Amino acid sequence: xxxxxxxxxxxxxxxxxxxxxxxxxxxxxxxxxxxxxxxxxxxxxxxxxxxxxxxxxxxxxxxxxxxxxxxxxxxxxxxxxxxxxxxxxxxxxxxxxxxxxxxxxxxxxxxxxxxxxxxxxxx
Numbered sequence: 052x053x054x055x056x057x058x059x060x061x062x063x064x065x066x067x068x069x070x071x072x073x074x075x076x077x078x079x080x081x082x083x084x085x086x087x088x089x090x091x092x093x094x095x096x097x098x099x100x101x102x103x104x105x106x107x108x109x110x111x112x113x114x115x116x117x118x119x120x121x122x123x124x125x126x127x128x129x130x131x132x133x134x135x136x137x138x139x140x141x142x143x144x145x146x147x148x149x150x151x152x153x154x155x156x157x158x159x160x161x162x163x164x165x166x167x168x169x170x171x172x173x174x
Contacts, residue, residue, distance in 0.1 A: 053077045053163040055147045060168030063137055071132040071168060073147030084154040085123065085130045086110075086161065089143035089170075096146065098156040102130065108154055115141075137172045144169050 059071040075082065086101030100111045100121045109121055120133040130147060145168050148161040155161075 053079060053082060053149050055149060055163055055165035057145065057147045057165045057168040060145060060170045062171045062173065065138055065172055065174050067137050067172070068133070068135045069137060069170060070134070071145055071147075071170070073130040073132075073165060075128040075130070075147075075149060079128050081151045082149045083152055084150045086148050086150070087121065087130075087132050088146045088148055088158065088161075089141075090146070090167075091140075091143040094143075096158060098158065099145070100132070101150075101154055101156065103154050110154055110156060112156070134170070137170075139172045139174045142170060142172050 054076045056074045063069055082104045084101050084103050087099040088096050089099050090096040098112050102109045102121045118136045123130045147165040149163040150161045152160050
């Protein structure tokens with residue numbers, strides 16, 4: 052099992068930046084990729100970005116490409132999401148997730164999920 056704990060959410064204004072962190076523990080050696088999804092009220096949970104655990108390969112949703120950056124620190128078992136130029140439509144609960152299978156945007160391929168952290172962007 053892998054446990055994931057997110058932190059760093061909050062209330063910001065449009066155009067601001069925010070960095071989310073995700074701490075992984077447990078069987079981290081089984082992780083192939085880690086990612087972030089988000090879910091806005093009344094909407095489906097959607098893919099944001101992901102990164103391979105053992106390489107620099109990354110994958111971004113078009114809606115965040117150029118504004119968000121995912122990174123990792125394997126020594127600390129941490130994954131980060133740097134969010135710049137935030138927009139009101141980025142408001143959502145952000146979930147950290149891990150897959151033992153592959154780097155993908157497909158939600159069902161991620162077995163492990165954190166509890167989520169709220170990001171609210173005011174206009």
